[in-house]
Amino acid sequence: MFISANGLTKTYQMGEVEVHALNGVDFEIEEGEFVVVLGPSGSGKSTLLNIVGGMDLPTSGEIIVDNIKINSMKDKELTKYRRHTVGFVFQFYNLMANLTARENIELATEITENALDIDEILSAVDLNSRSDHFPSQMSGGEQQRVAIARAVAKNPRILLCDEPTGALDFETGVSILELLLKINKEYKKTVVIITHNASIAGMGNRVIKLRNGKVIENYTNENPLSPRGVDW
Numbered sequence: 001m002f003i004s005a006n007g008l009t010k011t012y013q014m015g016e017v018e019v020h021a022l023n024g025v026d027f028e029i030e031e032g033e034f035v036v037v038l039g040p041s042g043s044g045k046s047t048l049l050n051i052v053g054g055m056d057l058p059t060s061g062e063i064i065v066d067n068i069k070i071n072s073m074k075d076k077e078l079t080k081y082r083r084h085t086v087g088f089v090f091q092f093y094n095l096m097a098n099l100t101a102r103e104n105i106e107l108a109t110e111i112t113e114n115a116l117d118i119d120e121i122l123s124a125v126d127l128n129s130r131s132d133h134f135p136s137q138m139s140g141g142e143q144q145r146v147a148i149a150r151a152v153a154k155n156p157r158i159l160l161c162d163e164p165t166g167a168l169d170f171e172t173g174v175s176i177l178e179l180l181l182k183i184n185k186e187y188k189k190t191v192v193i194i195t196h197n198a199s200i201a202g203m204g205n206r207v208i209k210l211r212n213g214k215v216i217e218n219y220t221n222e223n224p225l226s227p228r229g230v231d232w
């Protein structure tokens with residue numbers, strides 16, 4: 001199994017009160033899957049993504065990626081894991097405002113070992129003609145394409161996307177989902193999208209539903225919808 005979570009918990013102590021952001025989460029993901037993690041606000045999605053991404057540690061339980069328990073890694077190994085194994089896509093793109101599209105992508109490739117060719121990635125996300133533009137000169141959808149290119153250019157095995165269409169209108173959101181699917185199929189990346197948008201679940205070949213820090217459903221879709229088939 002490529003990714004497995006076993007009994008993951010994450011507890012925060014807020015004064016007298018204990019908040020259980022994750023409360024015994026188990027799941028397995030195979031390499032190459034297109035996974036949608038669906039849950040309402042506060043269900044623990046971001047906490048889970050941060051743990052899978054090596055940015056946070058669980059309170060208990062384990063998370064295993066490619067046979068390595070990442071929650072037992074030393075800081076140095078965890079840094080390597082974040083650099084080489086995972087790429088991140090955020091809701092609000094998180095681009096460097098003073099760097100062009102190309103420079104934003106270059107910056108990410110400088111910290112990794114097996115970076116992909118930047119021109120190839122720019123054309124994969126259909127942004128060749130905008131490569132010298134700054135984020136402020138691009139639409140939200142274009143900025144998200146740069147952010148996806150930046151994540152993919154590192155050539156990670158896993159692409160973790162936190163509400164990637166959350167700040168976009170419907171049409172642009174669909175085109176971003178199409179791009180993520182293309183990255184999944186053509187670049188053979190395992191893609192994990194977290195969202196509160198139930199419509200997006202239709203295009204996942206695996207859907208993991210979270211509620212109150214627990215997995216309430218985990219199923220595979222034999223015939224996932226194309227991004228054009230989802231509606232919200």
Ligand SMILES: Nc1ncnc2c1ncn2[C@@H]1O[C@H](COP(=O)(O)OP(=O)(O)OP(=O)(O)O)[C@@H](O)[C@H]1O
Nearest residue numbers: 012019020021039040041042043044045046047048
């Ligand atoms: N650093 C923290 N300190 C205290 N409580 C936290 C912290 N981070 C998250 N929580 C709590 O843990 C629970 C899960 O939060 P999380 O952000 O993972 O949910 P989410 O599903 O991503 O929500 P949203 O869609 O609103 O971002 C919430 O009740 C939240 O208030």
